[in-house]
Amino acid sequence: MLQTPLNAFHRECQARLVDFAGWEMPVMYTSIIEEHNYCRQHCALFDVSHMGRVEFRGPDAARFMEHLNTRNIGGAAPGMCRYSHMCKDDGGILDDVIVSKFEDHFLVVCNASNREKLLGWWEQQRRGFNVEITDRTLETAMVALQGPEAMETMSRLLPIPLDDLKRYRFKTGNVMGADYFVARSGYTGEDGAEIILPANLALMAVRLLISRAEELGRPIKPAGLGARDTLRLEAGMPLYGHELTEDWDSITAGQEWAVDLTKDFIGSDVLKRVKAEGPRRKITGFEVEGKRIARQGAPILRDGQQVGTVTSGTQSPTLGKNIAMGLLDSELATPGQSVEIDVRGTKCTTTVVPLPFYKAKK
């Protein structure tokens, strides 16, 4: 297993470490529910160093980005981050990414599980493009600070002015000889930022951040991948390998907002057709009655017929209900529709609900 630069920190905090996409990652430190709640109420720190960070430079970098991404990248000004998908010719989703536009290059942050796949894909697709592709993953670390207290705490602790950092914008600079990148983005449904810094300084920086936050009376608690999943699910955010796969397209996955059909990109023909005809199935939100958790693969039924499949499910710590996302026949994918989910033999009454399940108060 690969280890992130924060591995020693996880061990110091007695994290439960697991193999995630070939990386040794903390699934939790104290309890998934405690960490989840602390993020929603205060400020949690996530090690996301395992995610891929790849730079694209050169005369054709912008054209290459436009060709690969469903989202309009050219319209982004330097300092902007855009959520996007990269698809195959048949519209199947290869990954969801965040593309950050700099003056002279682009940074793509992708899922850890897809990094090798994408590096291979980009090599294949780069013919005819004068572009330099540099994988920065192993020389950098990335942490996310998420929660209603995150921005204020960071403002007080970091020598970086953050008042003017809007959502989906980033800043870069140098603190004590270290180049940093801070983007006001996240995967929890809370306000906060994602920070990229050099790998060799990350451990010291995180330890310092935690101890200074403690002194300030605004403690930051580390949170693991378990809480990361319950948080993103409550926020209705898709996870690759669950709501996003190569077996269906971005519109079916409910992410049409990240697709710009006025331009050509790999898979745009298929997506245009799906848009015109309407997707046959859609990723949808559900509230499951009872105490059982519907998990990926559970059949969704209506009048005894299978009409869909669960892609993710959990008991929502914040809402106190069982929630799920799943691929459902489009005719049934309207809020209020009643279906059943077969949870390991028990049929649970389920209602289609709008996404997200949870929204942070502004």
Next chain:
Amino acid sequence: MPVPNDRRYSQTHEWFKLDGNVVTVGITQFAADELTDITFVDLPKVGTVVEGGSHFGEVESVKATSELFCAVSGKVVAVNGRLADEPGLLNTDPFDAGWMLKIECPDPSPLNNLLDGPAYDKMVSEH
């Protein structure tokens, strides 16, 4: 912390405590810790006959769902009613207040094939 040595343990982390002809069944702290925050326990009703070697219920957590296996056959004579509203009892006190079932067991001899406390601790340490 070593597990109590007044009962036997299965490889699948259930414990079985014999008292006369009644076997009390639960899961170990190790199992509860692996699952993390337990949200639901699915247990058979009083009067159900359980078969040794087969699965009798499920434990669910935010993270995963796990089947429960019974080492002995018999009739369920009691179910811990607290677990319906307090499934977290399995995380905080799995060996005592978190007991799951009591089974009237005519033949408890399969328990002899299970691990005693020290053997279970050894198995877990090599996990």
